[in-house]
Amino acid sequence: MSLAPWRSPLAGALHRNDSQPHCRYLQLATVRADGRPANRTVVFRGFLPDTNQLKFVIDSRSQKPEQIDHQPWGEACWYFTNTREQFRLAGRLTLVQQEHPNPALQQARQTTWKDLSDAARVQFAWPAPRETRADAVAFSPPPPDSAQPLANFCLLLLEPVQVDHLELRGEPQNRWLYSLDSQTWTTQAVNP
Amino acid sequence: MSLAPWRSPLAGALHRNDSQPHCRYLQLATVRADGRPANRTVVFRGFLPDTNQLKFVIDSRSQKPEQIDHQPWGEACWYFTNTREQFRLAGRLTLVQQEHPNPALQQARQTTWKDLSDAARVQFAWPAPRETRADAVAFSPPPPDSAQPLANFCLLLLEPVQVDHLELRGEPQNRWLYSLDSQTWTTQAVNP
Numbered sequence: 001m002s003l004a005p006w007r008s009p010l011a012g013a014l015h016r017n018d019s020q021p022h023c024r025y026l027q028l029a030t031v032r033a034d035g036r037p038a039n040r041t042v043v044f045r046g047f048l049p050d051t052n053q054l055k056f057v058i059d060s061r062s063q064k065p066e067q068i069d070h071q072p073w074g075e076a077c078w079y080f081t082n083t084r085e086q087f088r089l090a091g092r093l094t095l096v097q098q099e100h101p102n103p104a105l106q107q108a109r110q111t112t113w114k115d116l117s118d119a120a121r122v123q124f125a126w127p128a129p130r131e132t133r134a135d136a137v138a139f140s141p142p143p144p145d146s147a148q149p150l151a152n153f154c155l156l157l158l159e160p161v162q163v164d165h166l167e168l169r170g171e172p173q174n175r176w177l178y179s180l181d182s183q184t185w186t187t188q189a190v191n192p
Numbered sequence: 193m194s195l196a197p198w199r200s201p202l203a204g205a206l207h208r209n210d211s212q213p214h215c216r217y218l219q220l221a222t223v224r225a226d227g228r229p230a231n232r233t234v235v236f237r238g239f240l241p242d243t244n245q246l247k248f249v250i251d252s253r254s255q256k257p258e259q260i261d262h263q264p265w266g267e268a269c270w271y272f273t274n275t276r277e278q279f280r281l282a283g284r285l286t287l288v289q290q291e292h293p294n295p296a297l298q299q300a301r302q303t304t305w306k307d308l309s310d311a312a313r314v315q316f317a318w319p320a321p322r323e324t325r326a327d328a329v330a331f332s333p334p335p336p337d338s339a340q341p342l343a344n345f346c347l348l349l350l351e352p353v354q355v356d357h358l359e360l361r362g363e364p365q366n367r368w369l370y371s372l373d374s375q376t377w378t379t380q381a382v383n384p
Binding site: 020022025027028029030031035036037038039040041071073074075076077079081086088090123126127128129130131132133134136139171172175177188189190191192 | 229
């Protein structure tokens with residue numbers, strides 16, 4: 001696979017904003033079963049090797065799996081506060097749960113689990129999200145095995161087919177649309 | 193109207209993050225006519241007086257009006273980088289275009305236009321967004337009349353019925369769900 005043309009400006013943005021830990025936080029929109037949108041902050045976990053797919057990790061007990069099952073399309077909005085630029089990345093979502101049949105994706109799920117910090121891993125051993133607040137002791141479980149993902153740990157992939165890059169600092173501003181069509185990316189300079 | 197119970201923590205977050213201009217930037221998700229989500233950064237313009245409705249400004253030439261017409265429901269995700277807390281605000285969207293019949297909302301549209309900076313107002317006189325990049329001269333139009341909104345200027349309102357507040361800095365983390373039911377707000381402490 002070849003690197004999509006938006007990868008270079010995105011890598012540049014990550015580099016120029018990396019003094020800020022929140023530069024890896026972005027907002028992922030999905031659609032609920034009732035047709036209404038959902039939106040939450042997720043952490044960028046790098047790209048799936050040899051692809052243009054962004055990696056995230058999610059808990060199967062959250063609301064996302066049902067939403068993705070209903071509508072496997074997502075749009076991420078990534079605003080970089082230091083350089084004042086925004087990437088909107090729209091594409092198909094792939095949820096890699098424990099029972100996913102693809103061995104390569106299972107392997108990626110394992111590797112991603114291993115690469116998490118202890119603090120990130122232990123959250124998957126916490127009580128179920130959105131349920132009535134549990135006692136404090138429930139949030140101090142033994143640390144999970146770093147080699148074996150917990151059953152509720154999922155890898156989530158976003159494969160963009162359209163990327164909208166806006167630079168607020170341009171003169172006046174700069175904006176580019178990247179579109180994937182018949183496996184070819186086109187790039188267009190558009191009005192902000 | 194009474195202040196919703198999430199207004200106080202949100203005001204606190206705005207206050208504690210106000211050294212950063214981007215503390216007023218949040219991500220608004222809507223749904224496209226094809227059922228896929230859309231997501232972009234918008235600027236919080238305060239609350240409509242005597243309501244719990246958040247104000248934004250948008251351009252009628254953008255994709256939002258068609259999306260809101262199709263699905264008048266939105267979810268905003270607001271992450272505060274300094275205090276490390278997130279508000280997700282889900283609710284009905286009201287678009288106040290030039291021809292909106294409600295006089296009070298028309299008045300609010302006018303006031304919001306007047307309150308914009310010159311730099312924000314002039315963007316509504318720029319060439320249409322997302323079209324092929326226009327010549328530089330098109331981005332230096334005469335400044336619009338600050339008393340009379342341009343026809344493509346819209347006020348957008350979000351009236352939350354559910355608010356999900358997550359504090360990453362808690363021990364371990366804190367999360368509250370605020371829900372509006374039969375005109376009464378309930379507050380629940382839930383697992384992060």
